[in-house]
Amino acid sequence: MFLGNLESLKYFLPELAITATILLLVAAHVASKNRRSAAPALLSLAGVGASLLLVGLLPGGPGTSLFEGMVALDGFAVFFKALTALATIVVVAMSMDSAELKDKSQAEYYIFLLSVLLGMFLLAAATDIVMLYLSLELVSIPSYLLAGYLKGRARSTEASMKYVVYGATASGVMIYGFSLLFGLTGTTHIGEIGRGLALGKATLPMFLAAAMVTVGFGYKIAAVPFHMWSPDVYEGAPTPVTAFLSVGPKAAGFAVLVRFFYTVFATPDAAAGMWKFSSVDWPLLFAVLSAVTMTVGNLVAINQKNVKRLLAYSSIAHAGYMLMGFVLLTPVGLRAILFYLVVYLFMNLGAFYVVILVANGTRSEEISDYSGLGSRAPFAAVALSVFLFALTGIPPFSGFIGKVYLFAEVINRGVYWLAVVAALNSVVSLYYYARIVKVMFLEDPRESAVLPVPAFPRAMLCLLVLPTLVLGVYWEPVIRVAADSVKLLAF
Amino acid sequence: MMEPAAYLLLSGILFGIGVVGVVARKNALIILMSVEIMLNGVNVAFIAVGSHLGDVTGSVFAFMVMTVAAAEAAVGLAILIAIYRLKETIDITELNVLKW
Numbered sequence: 399m400f401l402g403n404l405e406s407l408k409y410f411l412p413e414l415a416i417t418a419t420i421l422l423l424v425a426a427h428v429a430s431k432n433r434r435s436a437a438p439a440l441l442s443l444a445g446v447g448a449s450l451l452l453v454g455l456l457p458g459g460p461g462t463s464l465f466e467g468m469v470a471l472d473g474f475a476v477f478f479k480a481l482t483a484l485a486t487i488v489v490v491a492m493s494m495d496s497a498e499l500k501d502k503s504q505a506e507y508y509i510f511l512l513s514v515l516l517g518m519f520l521l522a523a524a525t526d527i528v529m530l531y532l533s534l535e536l537v538s539i540p541s542y543l544l545a546g547y548l549k550g551r552a553r554s555t556e557a558s559m560k561y562v563v564y565g566a567t568a569s570g571v572m573i574y575g576f577s578l579l580f581g582l583t584g585t586t587h588i589g590e591i592g593r594g595l596a597l598g599k600a601t602l603p604m605f606l607a608a609a610m611v612t613v614g615f616g617y618k619i620a621a622v623p624f625h626m627w628s629p630d631v632y633e634g635a636p637t638p639v640t641a642f643l644s645v646g647p648k649a650a651g652f653a654v655l656v657r658f659f660y661t662v663f664a665t666p667d668a669a670a671g672m673w674k675f676s677s678v679d680w681p682l683l684f685a686v687l688s689a690v691t692m693t694v695g696n697l698v699a700i701n702q703k704n705v706k707r708l709l710a711y712s713s714i715a716h717a718g719y720m721l722m723g724f725v726l727l728t729p730v731g732l733r734a735i736l737f738y739l740v741v742y743l744f745m746n747l748g749a750f751y752v753v754i755l756v757a758n759g760t761r762s763e764e765i766s767d768y769s770g771l772g773s774r775a776p777f778a779a780v781a782l783s784v785f786l787f788a789l790t791g792i793p794p795f796s797g798f799i800g801k802v803y804l805f806a807e808v809i810n811r812g813v814y815w816l817a818v819v820a821a822l823n824s825v826v827s828l829y830y831y832a833r834i835v836k837v838m839f840l841e842d843p844r845e846s847a848v849l850p851v852p853a854f855p856r857a858m859l860c861l862l863v864l865p866t867l868v869l870g871v872y873w874e875p876v877i878r879v880a881a882d883s884v885k886l887l888a889f
Numbered sequence: 890m891m892e893p894a895a896y897l898l899l900s901g902i903l904f905g906i907g908v909v910g911v912v913a914r915k916n917a918l919i920i921l922m923s924v925e926i927m928l929n930g931v932n933v934a935f936i937a938v939g940s941h942l943g944d945v946t947g948s949v950f951a952f953m954v955m956t957v958a959a960a961e962a963a964v965g966l967a968i969l970i971a972i973y974r975l976k977e978t979i980d981i982t983e984l985n986v987l988k989w
Contacts, residue, residue, distance in 0.1 A: 528950055535957045542964050546971060555971045556984045562965045563920055563981070567911050570927040573954060574904055577934040581897070584942045586950065630987040 406464035409456065409471050412449040412479060416516045419445025420509055427505035438505040439494045442512055443487060450483040467587050469523040470657075477736060477883035478522035478653040481743060485645045486515045488747045488862070493638040495751075495855050497758040498548060507547060510540035511642065518650035525661075527576045527586045530654060531569070534614065537647050538565045544642070545635040557634025564617065564627035572614025578607040579662070592662045596676045608663060608678045615658070618651030619717045622691040629698075632710030637757060640706055641750030644713040649739050656724060656732060660886060664727060673727040681725040688725060689819045692718025696826045705753050705763050708830060709746070712789060715827060716742055719820060722804050726811050729884045734803035736880035741800040741869055745788040748862035751855065752782040759849040765834055770843020778851050779838045781859045786831040788866045791824050796869035803877070896937030903930030917972065917979040921965045928958045 407414070422445070423438055430437070453476060463470050489511065493499055499507060517536030524530040542565065546558025580586060582603055583594030595604060616624035632640045663680055664673040675681055695715030702708035720742075723735035753763065755778050760767050771779040788795035801824065808817045851859075869876060903926055910923025932951040939947015973979055 528946075528953055531950075532953060532957065535961070539957075539960055539964050542968065546968055549971050550975070552975055552986050555968065555975055556986050558968050559917060559972050559981070559984060560987075562961075562968055563911070563917070563924075566921070566924040566961050566965065567908075567927070570904075570907070570924055570931065573928070573931050574934070577900070577931050577938070577950075580935060580947065580950070581893075581938040584938070584944060586946055634987050 400463045400467040401465070403465055409464055411456065412452040412483075413516060413519050415445060415449040415452055416512055416519065419449075420512050420516070423505050423509045423512070427503075427509070430505070433503040433505070434501065435504065436494065438508045439490055442508040443490050445512065446483055446486050446490065446515065450480060450487070453479045453483060463525050463587075468526045468529045469520060470525045471523065473883040473885045474653070474657065475523035477879070478649060479519050481649055481739060482515060482518040482522070482646050485642065485649070485743055485747065486511065488743075488751075488858070489638055489642040489646070491854075491858050492641060492747070492751055492754055495758070495852075495858075496636065496638050496754050498636045499638065502547060507544070510544050510547075513540040514544070514642070514646065518646055521650045522653035522657075524654065525588050525657070527579065527588065527591070530588075530658070531573055531576065534569060534572075534618070534654070537618070537650060538569065541565075541639075541643060541647060544639045545631050547636055547639065553634040554636065555634075557631045560627055561631045568614050568617035568624060571610050575607045575610025575614070578603050578610070582607070588658060588661045592665065592676075595662065596665060601678075605678050608680055611658065612680075612683075615651055615655045616687070619648050619655065619721075620714050621687055621717055621721065622694045622714065625691070625694070625714050628714060629707050629710040632713070633704055633707045637706060637750060637754045637763075640710070641747050641754075644709070644750070645743050645746055648713065648717060649743070652720060652724070652735060652739065656735070657886060659724075660727075672729065675727065681727060684721060685725045685813065685816055688718050688721035689816055690718075691715070691721060692820060692823045696823045696830075699830050700826070702830070703765055705765055705768070705834070708765070708834075709749060709753070712827065712831075713746065715823065716746075716789070718823070719801065719804060722808050722813075722816055722820060725816075726807055726813070728807065728811065729881075730810075731804075731807045732884045733877065733880045734800075734807050736883055737803055737873070737877050738800040740876055740880070741788070741796040741866075744862050744865045744869070745785045745795075745797055748859065748866060749782060749785040749789065751859060751862060752778050752785070755851055755855055755859075756849065765837055767844070768834060768837050769841040770838070770846075771849070772839040774843055774845070774847065775849035775851055777856060778849070778859070781863050782838065783835045784863055784866055786834055788870070790828045790831045792828070794867075794870040796866050796873070799870055799873050893937040893941040896933055900930045900932075900934035900937065903927070903933060906930075915980050915982050917969055917981050920981065921962060921969070924965075925958055925962065928954055 514537050517533050520533035524533050542558050542562045545561045546555050548554035579591050583591045620628040660673055664675045667674045692715045695711045699708050699711035720735050720738055723731040757763055788797035791797040791801040907923045907927030911920050932954055935947040935951045
């Protein structure tokens with residue numbers, strides 16, 4: 399049936415590698431006198447790199463749940479582990495370049511960062527609500543600390559206070575939903591919960607449970623109306639942390655959302671090659687949520703003056719786009735989400751990377767201070783323009799292909815109203831993304847001094863621009879990997 | 890085998906008190922305490938259902954929730970102290986640097 403604890407260990411090597419790195423970092427923190435050395439960063443790069451390698455080397459797994467049914471090892475989990483590990487590597491590189499974090503204790507920062515990564519690994523794989531809750535909290539609790547890492551700064555501390563209050567409340571509501579599910583079915587394994595619910599007739603408690611669980615997951619992916627924390631946290635947190643939160647935990651949130659809803663509230667329909675929802679009509683609910691999320695994100699982004707806050711609203715809008723693939727209950731829709739997450743990782747992290755580099759030079763994150771960046775730091779300005787146009791979804795950049803896959807499946811399934819809303823939203827988003835590009839290239843600089851961009855960030859930016867451009871013309875291998883990864887372990 | 894209905898009602902009431910506290914109170918300390926009340930309401934539900942079914946999973950889940958609640962409280966209080974050092978108040982309406 400399920401694999402026992404000892405036999406599972408050999409499938410658990412990526413997580414063990416990260417755990418070992420965290421423990422090493424703790425030891426290094428205690429032993430070392432120099433709190434600002436670069437050693438912890440390099441150690442975490444090595445640890446996450448090793449774990450990414452192990453994720454890649456591991457075979458598909460035993461085809462059953464590990465640890466007595468606690469976590470699954472399937473293509474879906476492997477995909478999200480690789481994705482979040484990759485994001486963490488980029489964020490570690492960013493953090494090494496960030497002037498904000500230079501005077502802070504380094505080892506602790508990376509301990510929190512890697513703890514979140516461990517939580518995301520488990521969250522993407524969790525198949526038991528106990529495990530799911532614990533890994534969600536393992537993602538959340540270090541995130542609160544990361545958001546408040548610039549302790550003496552009012553913005554950072556305020557961000558982390560708001561994050562704690564929203565996060566703790568959302569997870570409390572979610573776990574009340576879990577207790578309802580446990581009460582209805584008498585089991586904590588999501589496969590069995592799904593089967594139990596399919597038999598039952600208790601519509602109201604089931605609907606309540608679905609709604610309450612949605613609060614928890616919606617908060618993780620920052621979907622409207624559970625998004626209130628995200629602009630404040632994204633603006634107040636140190637920029638590398640903002641970049642991390644906007645990609646890593648969001649991706650892990652999508653992973654758990656898909657696995658949970660497709661297992662508990664839907665059943666695979668082998669004949670049609672898709673899923674069909676049981677019990678509650680949640681796809682319609684989520685379609686509305688998706689439309690509202692992208693509209694609110696895009697409309698509020700228009701008026702923003704702070705780049706980080708603008709990117710926060712833009713990332714809310716992108717969560718809305720990705721939710722479109724979630725409501726269709728088809729493998730093709732899921733494939734579109736996975737592909738979009740890959741594309742989104744590069745373009746969003748790239749945009750934040752430029753924000754960090756500019757803030758290192760100007761000490762400002764206001765859009766007005768980007769004026770004349772095209773002449774002050776041409777390389778960074780061009781890179782930022784590429785990322786912003788990719789986020790808009792303009793060909794030939796990768797964001798366009800990501801959107802094409804999402805839109806195509808929505809139209810294929812005949813949900814035309816959603817496709818129309820999304821298309822209108824893309825137009826709105828062009829306005830505020832292009833505004834930054836306009837400020838950078840068409841407005842006169844306030845200062846004419848050249849903003850230096852050192853060699854290492856320059857190379858990293860190249861590494862992020864390259865996939866953004868290449869995936870816009872040659873995306874075949876990635877979409878194939880995404881299609882292979884859709885296979886959710888069925889129970 | 891005990892009848893869980895009364896305990897589930899209690900859990901719902903506790904949870905409701907917690908939610909109202911989070912929404913209505915302005916003191917950050919009280920808000921964190923309200924979150925704890927919410928989680929305790931959840932614990933009551935888990936234990937009631939678990940003992941009704943004769944299944945220890947419910948109690949185990951409650952233990953996990955308590956552990957996580959302790960971790961969350963530790964982090965929440967640490968952040969509270971950081972806020973108090975900066976602003977000399979823990980009224981959340983005073984947290985207004987970040988807004989749209």
